[in-house]
Amino acid sequence: MTITLNTDYDVALSTALLGYVGETNARPVSVEGMEIDGADRYVMTIDYGDGVQYEVDITGGQWTPTADILRSAQTVSCQICAKKLSGQEYILLKKSRIFRLRIGAAIGDTAIPSPVVAMDALDRIDAIGRQAHADMQTAVTAAETATTAAENAKKSATAAGLSADTATQAAERAETAQASAETSATQADTARQGAETARQQAVTAQNTAKISAAQASVSAQQTDADKIVTAGYAKTAKTNADSTAADRQAVQTLATQVTADKANVAENTAKVAEDRTAAETAAQTVQAVADSLPDDYVTAVGKIAENTAEISAVKLTDKELTRRVNALYDLGNGITHQFETD
Structure with missing residues (x-):
């Protein structure tokens, strides 16, 4: 038979x-066109x-069926696969469509087992025998x-007689255990009462803690208010300090001006x-002129009077300046009003 792909x-x-x-080995099967790259x-x-x-x-490219393949008369499903070795196992590359082949019946319809099938049967029989032997040992x-x-x-039955003798002792130990249990119960009740007392104390402490927390909250709020007031005081003090510094600067400026005025x-x-020296010199000059002009006495007298007026004007200016400087100096020393007489 030839299979073509x-x-x-x-x-x-x-x-x-x-x-x-x-x-067995009677009908070779040839396969053509199955080669693909990588397989x-x-x-x-x-x-x-089944x-x-x-x-x-x-x-x-060729294979011959054996008796273990042709085991019964039937139709079988077949498929050809191309594989590639990857590491220690083969991976599938390609599969053909499924096709069907027929195994024909033979006279008697009894297949002769191949050596492979026979060896497999013997192995199974041996395994069954080994399992039976293991079961027997078990x-x-x-x-x-x-x-x-x-x-x-x-032996336990014999020991039971001896155990009866110790039953009384066991009963006594049971009574002792009962007394201990009663004592433990009393202690447990006392412990329960102590726990209840502790719980009540814990509740009281919790309430006290709540009150303290409320008081602390009020104190914190008051502290915040005090901080605000203190900040206001600090701001006012800073303003006053700035004003004092400004006043000091003004006084310093005024003192500087007074020094300049002095x-x-x-x-x-x-x-x-x-x-004044010039006036005196002028007066002397006038007097000299008057002495040198006896013929025009009236004119000389008028000239003298004019010069005298000029000298008086100069003296008046000196007095006015002195008065103003003294007033400015007194003002720098804090004197704002002063009465004077001519």
């Missing part, structure tokens, strides 16, 4: 007969429909265990002295 791995069969039941192993899977599947190697062990248990039971007064005083 195209590029899509569709299958064409020269015949659908795979072989007859019981045949290094080709297999054909045969499914019998959960049994066989996978046969067709890498060489049964023997169980019997020995039962015998040992019976002997132990006999310098001007001194300068003016020197000028007045110079003018």
Whole structure:
């Protein structure tokens, strides 16, 4: 039989007969067109429909069914697969469509088992025998265990007589245990009462803590208010300090001005002295002129009077300047009003 695959791995069969039941190495099967890039192993899977599947190697392009493949007269489902070795296992590259082949019936319809099938059957029989032997060993062990248990039971019955003698002692210990239990119950009740007292104290402490927390909250609010007032006082103090600094600066400026005015007064005083000297010189000049002009006495007298008026004007200016400087100096010393007489 020849199985031909195209590029899509569709299958064409020269015949659908795979072989007859019981045949061994009688009908070679050739496979053509199965090669694809990357594949290094080709297999054909045969499914019998009862959960049994066989996978046969067709890498060489030819394979011959054996008796274990042709085990019964039926139609089987087949599929060709191309695989590639990756690491320690093969991965699938491509599969053909499923196609069906027929195993024909033989006379007697009894298949002759192949050596592989026979060896498999012998292995199964051997495994069954080994399991039966293991089960027998388990049964023997169980019997020995039962015998040992019976002997132990006999010994326990003997010991039961001795145990009866200690029953009274056990009763006494039970009474002692009962008394201890009653004592423990009393102690437990006392502990419960103590726990209740502790709970009440805890409630009282909790209420006290709540009151303290409320008082602390009020105190915190009052503290915030005090902080605001203190901040206002600090702001006012800073304003006053700034005002005082400004006043000091004004006084300093005024003192500087007074010093400058004093310098001007001194300068003016020197000028007045110079003018006085000049006036005296002029008076002397007038007198000399008067002495030198006896013929025009009236004119000389008028000239003298004019010069005298000029001298008086100079003296009046000196007095006015002195008065003004003194008034400015007194003002710098805080004197704002002063009465004077001519």
